[in-house]
Amino acid sequence: MLWKEAEPKPGCGVRTRVSFYYHYGIFISPEEVIQFGLPDDPTCPGLDIRVLKTDVYTFLQGGTLEVGFPEKQERKTLRPAKQVIALARSRLGEGGYDLFQNNCEHFMNQCLFGEKRPSIFQALRK
Numbered sequence: 001m002l003w004k005e006a007e008p009k010p011g012c013g014v015r016t017r018v019s020f021y022y023h024y025g026i027f028i029s030p031e032e033v034i035q036f037g038l039p040d041d042p043t044c045p046g047l048d049i050r051v052l053k054t055d056v057y058t059f060l061q062g063g064t065l066e067v068g069f070p071e072k073q074e075r076k077t078l079r080p081a082k083q084v085i086a087l088a089r090s091r092l093g094e095g096g097y098d099l100f101q102n103n104c105e106h107f108m109n110q111c112l113f114g115e116k117r118p119s120i121f122q123a124l125r126k
Helices: 056-060 081-090 104-113 120-125
Strands: 002-004 012-018 021-029 032-036 051-054 066-069
Touching: 012 056, 012 104, 021 056, 021 081, 021 104, 032 056, 032 104, 051 056, 081 104
Parallel strands: none
Antiparallel strands: 002 066, 012 021, 012 066, 021 032, 032 051
16 A cells, blocks of 8 residues: 555545554545544553544544555455445444454455455564
8 A cells, every 4th residue: 555645535545643653544524534443542441442433633633644545456456435435334333453463454454455454563573
């Protein structure tokens, strides 16, 4: 995935930098970004992290929005935007967060491509 600052379209993957890592989600509109938890939310212990919907301002937490542009190989498995949006919405309230096996990046990749892909945290563990 190539990332750059751009105008997001419904059903695309987005991210924002939060301290030393990125937080990922699915953009639907300025009023709706679906994501697996909020970054650095001290009121929510790990076991309570859920897929939720916020506006883009809340998603950004003061950061900059970057849009993901799938590379040639990824475009082969990229789902249509309507399907991405429907899947993301169907997972609202879902839990089971795990930093290494089931995080916000995994959520985004499952919605976009139908599979979890290794995240930066998995690479760091090796």
